[in-house]
Amino acid sequence: MNEVTALQKNITDQVSKRVKELESNGLALPPKYNAQNALKSAFFAISKVKNKDKEPAIKACSKESIANCLLDMVTQGLSPAKTQCYFIAYGNELQMQRSYFGTVAVLKRLKEVKDIYAEVIHQDDIFEIDSDDLGRIIVKSFIPKFENMDKPLVGAFAVVQKLSDEKVYTIMTKKEIDKSWSKTKAYKNTVQQDFSQEMAKRTVINRAAKMFVNTSDDSDLMVDAISRTTSNEYEDDERKDVTPKVEKTKKLAERFSKPEKKEPAQLAMEKAKQSEKAPEQPKNVIIEHEDEEMERHEPEQHSIFEAVNAK
Template identity: 55%
Template sequence: MSNQNQLAIIQKDITDSVNHKLNDLQKEGLVIPPKYNASNALKSAFFKLQETKDKSGRPALEVCTKESIANSLLDMVVQGLSPAKTQCYFVVYGTQLKMERSYFGTQAVLKRLTNVKDIWANVIFEGDVFDYEIDGGREKLLKHETNFLNRDKDILGAYAVVKTNDDEEILTVMTRKEIDIAWGQSKTSQGVHKKFPQEMAKRTVINRAAKAYINTSDDSDLLVDAINRSTENEYENERKEVNPEYEAQKEIEQKANQELIDIKRSEPLRKQPEIIDVTEGNQASTQQRNKETQQEDVVDSKTNGPNW
């Protein structure tokens, strides 16, 4: 069987499994955006996946498990994202594929929430006039004046604003030190942050704003869970520092109850690694594999620059 035929079979198996699971989630109450075409998004994703490689230059479709590919695509569809619109991209961690949102993707996802009208972010440069206050216990933007020439100066911080349907503006501010700490926890190559600091700063602060707002929203748990998974894919230890007891308990529950999409097996492009079942006493092996996986460098599908 030719390599092209194998790719076609893998694509069909995974797409069928994702669509089947998506139908089940819709029966449970998941609402897909009316103008979102899941089939087109999946086709676009597979085009991107054929370009995605790991650290050693091996194709993602060869080294990643089908389960991780399927679950990444499912998270993409649940959030209503499309790689064709640079709203998301795929990265390889060992044998696992992860879907991560771009700056545009986080904006699109937040606008799906019931009480969000708009969201935007800006960078504060040296020489800017920036002022905000605490009003009723909440941060409120008072002024941000900048100059075109300031864009070449040092970044002092960034902020994001979530505008609700009631025209209330919820402000999130991060200093440069806070941004650097977040970047230090990121799985993304530090070279990307140095090459595109302005866009990466906006992406970081908008993710912070989104995280706080999403976890207090009344929207579908299915959507919120998918959004949080995509955000957590980008960071090593961010949530553990916020609440280590909660994170430890959540990890235990996830390992005990995690449900992977059932993929119909077809002839693989190469031998797939054995999936260890932690419920049969192999926790130590799983932890070692996770440790090795986290040490993998991230390789984007495009090396020319990130998708915002």
């Protein structure tokens, strides 16, 4: 058994074991989804991936990042053999990203979603929008024309059809799409330019999916994997608390300085004993203590996949 084969068996065994644990805790994989076949396809795909230094990802990337990618893939029920996902090496870290087909397949697994699809709008296509009774944007008319298919893209829209048959629209102009593309790690590879139609559909579907994913009552394991895979392709996509500490302190001060509502009798009693009242504790002492407590109890962001660390 060579080194690569041994590594594949080691990581695959660990991922398979973790998947079984997650299934016992409520994770539901798609019907007829064969996780073992998907893992084999994934390793075949990873074996062809190289980082920017032309080093094979299977050797250059950490075992932990490979295992996390594979677990994210299985959790979402994706398969590289169906071109639903692909792998990219950033230095010594491997990341998985969904294709357009993968995003559609994953979102259809959400309980509220009956169907989801996207269309691109070319120059000179007929495209009109309106609003419904609640003021939400809807597509009033879309008439694409064959002779416009080679013309420049001017936008794209996605439609999420709920089980109730209600349709939720998301519309993006080409300027908005370009701005989204400019923040992706793969932008310099010009994949968006070479496959602009499919990438535009994928971009608008990812935006449409955010509300459904973040408000879904589906398995937190799957929702977490969906969100993490989406954020993999963007630079600086981590959610951080950017509130300055001075502002936090100010907010805490306002919280502690709110006047307490007291009964008239209580106010009279306090007024009579005002001369005997003990000096108040400095507010800054309370603020500092409270701020330390908040930081101490602030939940840390841990991956659910920390249990799958390759040894």
